[in-house]
Amino acid sequence: MSEEKSLNFLEEIxxxxxxxxxxxxxxxxxxPPEPNGYLHIGHAKSxxxxxxxxxxxxxxxxxxxxxTNPAKxxxxxxxxxxxxxxxxxxxxxxxxxxSDYFDTLYEFAVTLIKKGLAYVDDxxxxxxxxxxxxxxxxxxxxxxxxxxxxxxxxxxxDMKAGKYPDGAKVLRAKVDLASPNMLLRDPLMYRIKxxxxxxxxxTWCIYPMYDFAHGESDAIEEITHSVCTLEFVSHRDLxxxxxxxxxxxxxxxxxxxxxxxxxxxxxKRKLLQLVEEKYVEGWDDPRMPTISGLRRRGYTPxxxxxxxxxxxxxxxxxxIDVSLLEFCIRxxxxxxxxxxxxxxxxxxxxxxxxxxxxxxxxFSENNPEVEGGEGGRELPFSSELWIEREDFMEEPPKKxxxxxxxxxxxxxxxxxxxxxxFVKDAEGNVTEIHCTYIPESKSQNDTSGIHVxxxxxxxxxxxxxxAEVRLYDRLFKVEDPSNEDGDFKEYINASSLHILNNVxxxxxxxxxxxxxxxxxxxxxxxxxxxxxxxxxxVFNRTVTLKDGWVKK
RNA sequence: UGCCUGAUAGUAUAAAGGUAGUACGACGGUUUUUGGUACCGUUUGUCUAGGUUCGAAUCCUGGUCGGGCAACCA
Numbered sequence: 001m002s003e004e005k006s007l008n009f010l011e012e013i014x015x016x017x018x019x020x021x022x023x024x025x026x027x028x029x030x031x032p033p034e035p036n037g038y039l040h041i042g043h044a045k046s047x048x049x050x051x052x053x054x055x056x057x058x059x060x061x062x063x064x065x066x067x068t069n070p071a072k073x074x075x076x077x078x079x080x081x082x083x084x085x086x087x088x089x090x091x092x093x094x095x096x097x098x099s100d101y102f103d104t105l106y107e108f109a110v111t112l113i114k115k116g117l118a119y120v121d122d123x124x125x126x127x128x129x130x131x132x133x134x135x136x137x138x139x140x141x142x143x144x145x146x147x148x149x150x151x152x153x154x155x156x157x158d159m160k161a162g163k164y165p166d167g168a169k170v171l172r173a174k175v176d177l178a179s180p181n182m183l184l185r186d187p188l189m190y191r192i193k194x195x196x197x198x199x200x201x202x203t204w205c206i207y208p209m210y211d212f213a214h215g216e217s218d219a220i221e222e223i224t225h226s227v228c229t230l231e232f233v234s235h236r237d238l239x240x241x242x243x244x245x246x247x248x249x250x251x252x253x254x255x256x257x258x259x260x261x262x263x264x265x266x267x268k269r270k271l272l273q274l275v276e277e278k279y280v281e282g283w284d285d286p287r288m289p290t291i292s293g294l295r296r297r298g299y300t301p302x303x304x305x306x307x308x309x310x311x312x313x314x315x316x317x318x319x320i321d322v323s324l325l326e327f328c329i330r331x332x333x334x335x336x337x338x339x340x341x342x343x344x345x346x347x348x349x350x351x352x353x354x355x356x357x358x359x360x361x362x363f364s365e366n367n368p369e370v371e372g373g374e375g376g377r378e379l380p381f382s383s384e385l386w387i388e389r390e391d392f393m394e395e396p397p398k399k400x401x402x403x404x405x406x407x408x409x410x411x412x413x414x415x416x417x418x419x420x421x422f423v424k425d426a427e428g429n430v431t432e433i434h435c436t437y438i439p440e441s442k443s444q445n446d447t448s449g450i451h452v453x454x455x456x457x458x459x460x461x462x463x464x465x466x467a468e469v470r471l472y473d474r475l476f477k478v479e480d481p482s483n484e485d486g487d488f489k490e491y492i493n494a495s496s497l498h499i500l501n502n503v504x505x506x507x508x509x510x511x512x513x514x515x516x517x518x519x520x521x522x523x524x525x526x527x528x529x530x531x532x533x534x535x536x537x538v539f540n541r542t543v544t545l546k547d548g549w550v551k552k
Numbered sequence: 553u554g555c556c557u558g559a560u561a562g563u564a565u566a567a568a569g570g571u572a573g574u575a576c577g578a579c580g581g582u583u584u585u586u587g588g589u590a591c592c593g594u595u596u597g598u599c600u601a602g603g604u605u606c607g608a609a610u611c612c613u614g615g616u617c618g619g620g621c622a623a624c625c626a
Contacts, residue, residue: 136554180555182622191624312565455585549587
């Protein structure tokens with residue numbers, strides 16, 4: 001590791017461990033999602049961290065589903081999570097499930113009971129909460145805390161056997177009811193839930209809690225570095241307590257600050273609400289911060305990985321500006337997206353001195369960022385073109401490098417034209433722009449000697465195809481919707497989606513490929529939507545181009 | 553007001569007692585058949601008050617502010 005780049009705190013920990021000979025230099029991490037929703041960009045940070053750490057130090061990463069709460073979990077989510085991790089470009093060493101360990105976990109619990117370190121409690125959840133005390137006052141033990149080992153063993157076996165209804169009893173760890181860490185005040189290990197599990201079916205009616213499953217699963221897999229987010233800091237004491245009492249592999253937990261992105265929300269609960277209450281089309285709506293949403297929007301795996309690399313890792317709360325995400329996708333697409341022409345808000349241009357009915361094929365390269373342009377395509381040109389309405393002004397200001405009566409522009413890959421006049425309808429809307437072209441100014445063979453400041457895109461009227469184009473804006477009107485007064489949904493941006501039904505695109509775009517990014521010149525990056533068909537092409541705008549032109 | 557955590561430009565993130573740097577953003581310029589890209593430049597920062605030291609973002613003490621913790625969620 002002789003790079004100039006400094007290490008983040010997790011890399012420092014791993015390097016120190018390797019240097020100290022811990023675990024014989026072995027590095028095994030894990031990415032442990034609960035399959036209760038779709039993965040979002042915050043998970044991408046965790047994925048990049050866990051897989052990246054292992055990759056960098058010659059280790060491996062397990063994909064482990066934390067499926068200990070059957071009430072919320074579904075196979076649909078398992079499948080989507082696997083797809084997203086793969087799509088991001090990572091390969092896990094083993095696909096595992098906390099539910100794989102239910103038998104072992106049960107034995108671990110029995111071990112603790114036998115050591116006098118766990119007991120069955122018949123209290124209701126309200127009673128237990130009441131007996132926990134407060135942060136400033138210690139909890140108080142109840143009569144169940146002193147049950148005999150034999151009785152606990154029998155009761156726990158009966159719980160497993162299904163003799164009790166949901167909520168009748170729980171298994172608790174006997175730690176310390178006076179601990180300043182509330183999590184140590186005899187935390188629950190098992191609860192009764194007569195619920196069908198997506199993998200174990202109806203085999204179990206008791207399920208382990210997170211705190212009694214996570215560290216134990218890490219230990220079973222012999223995870224060396226268990227990386228999670230900051231809200232689990234106070235769980236670390238418990239994590240270590242179970243491992244110590246059980247005398248199992250000593251995995252270590254390390255915490256980092258989760259990702260927050262402005263103008264969106266990042267909790268599965270809130271994202272689920274947006275989906276269920278139809279504020280968006282689904283988990284993969286292009287406005288969602290989910291991996292599947294970003295994918296449908298046109299983000300590439302490389303751009304997301306780059307983003308995760310650039311935001312860094314630390315332990316302080318943060319709020320990342322979406323502009324960095326946008327920078328990452330533009331940087332990627334600028335180098336890879338093929339250039340095409342599309343007119344989003346069309347107005348007709350008539351070239352009065354070009355033979356009516358004549359068609360000419362012009363060449364335009366696919367990608368100016370690459371040597372040789374990656375080939376190109378033929379662009380049909382004729383006397384009637386669609387151009388962008390905003391590229392013409394009746395009364396152009398001084399630095400307007402586009403069209404207005406008397407002004408000249410280059411039609412990209414074609415000719416220079418001069419605007420002579422325009423036509424208005426009864427309401428005063430401009431309906432047609434009349435120009436004359438300069439035959440000697442043909443692209444790549446320009447002998448006119450004329451130089452113009454502006455170049456605009458266009459599509460030939462008789463050759464144009466049409467498409468639907470969806471333009472997206474931020475989902476929320478405020479930077480941190482979760483931190484505003486009232487419900488976060490009050491801050492939804494009502495105009496986060498604009499659908500353009502009549503966009504004219506150059507004919508070659510009819511062969512657009514799903515999953516590929518295209519730059520609609522001067523307009524942004526676009527990609528085919530999953531709803532697109534050959535009869536009705538649908539494009540999503542991934543991101544606009546950076547716009548240096550500020551209208552004054 | 554118990555415990556745990558954290559605090560460096562607008563936003564992130566480096567500097568491990570020795571020149572506060574980098575990226576994104578913003579602003580300005582050069583080039584350009586995309587007002588894109590590329591290139592160049594400018595701008596703004598160590599929460600606070602003391603202390604230790606030749607020297608402190610870094611170590612010590614007090615304060616301030618932020619986040620987390622009292623789910624049969626993870």
